[in-house]
Amino acid sequence: MPAPAAAPPPSGLSIAHLQNNTAKWWWADPGLRKLTIGIACGFAVTVNNGYDMSLMGGLMANPQFMRDIDHPDANKLGLIVAAISLGMIPSLMFAPAVADRFGRRIAIAIGYVIVIAAVLVQTFAIGGWKMFAGRFVLGFGSSIVFVGSSPYVAEIAHPRNRAETAALINCNFYVGSIISAWVTFGTLNIKSNWSWRLCTLLQLGPPVFVLSLLPFAPDSPRWLVGKDRVDDAHRMLAKYHANGEMNDELVLFELEEIKEAIAAEKAYRAGSQYSAFFKTKGNRHRLFIIVMVGFLSQWVGNGIISYYLVDILKSVGITAPSQQTGYNGGLQIFNLFAAVFGSLMVERVGRRKMWLTSACGMLASYIVITACSAAYTEKGNKGAGYAVMAFLFVYFGFYDIAFTGLSVAYPLEVLTFSLRTKGIAITMLSMSCALFFNMYVNPIALQHLAWKYYFVYIGIIIFAIVVIYFFFPETKGRLLEEVAEIFDGPQAHVSGDRHDDRQDDFLDPDRKGSADEVEDSKV
Known part of the structure; x- marks a missing residue:
């Protein structure tokens, strides 16, 4: 068995003393405020995904919706x-x-056009199989958007807050969940099929929002360098990371890091094909991580709760639609706060500690949920039923502090530029396979096994803890280009012989310095 994946010593030139022409807080800085247009475009896809996940849970509590999809049995509903x-x-x-050849923005735009068509099909569908078709097309478009948008956010973010920004991508999942949960709650009293049609139609919001803003968002500087548009990348970094200062020390350092990293990848043909994932030990390690993140993010018990919350609540005596949708709405609000808290802590605490804390907490709470569900089902203990409802919050609190944000941010960090969109696609494929299993098998298993089915997920969470402990390295305090050294060794860092120093001070935006200070730090 391999040794635990502890963090290797940090490397790379410290950027703590690099002068950077930005304000202390992003909202006080013109360049960083403009950058939020692009970041918001990248965030929107998870708003849509979160809306859909909560939507289906809410609509299954809507009698009109169930009539319009022909009261499907567990197999068809799955x-x-x-x-x-x-x-x-x-x-x-x-x-x-698409994302690598035409750019992240073009991929986002193409995906959202497909999403808009899918939402219209889903909204005006009557019958279970028509609803199936609309949702299939919705997934088709959403994955194109996700492959373009998640690398885009990580690649345009300022290095001072890149880790937190990347982790926040998936936190917006709960923004969509909250909106959806309360919309489905509020439309229950509409006496027509618009009680659910309106809920699905509102999925047009994020695509229309993004398509109106994309023309004003910048291209990824890493994509621009990859297309030999170095001057355009330089101008983008200067405009958004230094308020137009072309000779800003941080901007010049970022540009050089990106140029050298991409040149090295091209020289070694590191990412031209999917087969690159199998050619080196470092890439095989990356592949294992991104596949595990994809599966585990959906197979640690969250899928059964998110999509079949109504069935779980029914199993502990909560049967009124208003109670079910109200509980769902409250849970999503709690999830958002927990996920944002976890995302803001990733650079302070470190990814590895966050992963392990999250998984161990989920294991403990899932054991309690299983025991209390058994007590309610077998003995009719109402107190045990209320305990299940309480510990669903505890479970999701632990899930949110790491799995929500890091399930996207961590793959983005461990992947090199030329592997990033391909790796995110592999992560998405793993998630999709895991989701399909969850959505199709879970209602059938719940119907036949009830609370006993939870033991499957207890076993998976234990497996997740083992995988994280032995195979997930720490990436704290590194630029995107510097993470490669963890997997590929010192030769992966192509910027030459550099002083070894932590970057923690750079996280403090008050720290600014001159070129002389940079030279002093090398002595």
Whole structure:
């Protein structure tokens, strides 16, 4: 068995003393405020994904919706819910090629046009199989958007807050969940099928929002350098990371890091094909991590709770639709705060500690949920039923502090530029396969096994803890280009012989310095 994946010594030139023409807080800085347009475009896809996940849970509590999809049995209902994950799989075959060849913004735009068409099909569908078709197309478009948008956010973010920004990508999942949970709650009293049509139609919001802003968002500087548009990348970094100062020390350092890293990848043909994941030990390690992140992010018990919360609440005596949708709305609000808290702590605490804390906490709370569900089902203990409701919050609190943010941010960090869109597609494929299993199998298993089915997820969480402990390295305090050294050794860092120093001070935006200070730090 390999040794635990502890963090290797940090490397790379310290950027703590590099002069940077930005204000202390992003909202007080013109360049960083402009950058939020692009970041908001990247965040929107997870708003849509979160809206959909909470939407299906809410709509299954809506009698009108269940009538309009022909009161499907557990098998058909599982297929309808899982259609979005099935639709993601075929688009992942070509989405990375679109994002790498035409740019992240173009991939986002193409995906959202497909999403808009899918939402209209889903909204005006009557019948279970028509709903299935709409959700399939929705998944197809959403995965194209995700492959373009998540690397885009990580690649345009200022290095001072890149780790937190990347972790916040998936936190917006709960923004969509909150909106959806309360919309489905509020429309329950509409006496027509618009009680659910309106809920699905509102999925047009994020695509329309993003398509109106994309023309004003910048291209990824890493994509620009990859297309030999170095001057354009320089101008982008100067405009958004230094308020137009072309000779800003941080901007020049970033540009040089990106140029050298991409030149090295091209020289070694590191990312021209998916087969690159199998050619080196470092890439095989990356592949194992991104596949595990994809599966584990959906297979640690969260999928059964998110998509089949209504069934779980029914199993502990909560049967009124208003109670079910109200509980769902409160849970999503709690999830958002917990996820944002976890994302803001990733650079302070470190990814590895966050992963392990999250997984161990989920294991403990899931054991309690299983025991209390058994007590309610077997003995009719109402107190045990209320305990289940309480510990669902505890469980998600632990899930959110790491799995919500890091399930996207961590793969983005461990992947090199030329592997990034392909790796995110592999992560998405793993997630989609895991989601399909969850959505299709879970209702059938719950129907036949009830609380006993939870033991499967207890076993998976234990497996997750082992995988994280032995194979997930720490990436704290590194630029995107510097993370490669963890996997590929010192030769991966192509910027020459550099002084070894932590970058923690750089996280403090008050720290600024001159070129003389940089030279002093090398002595």
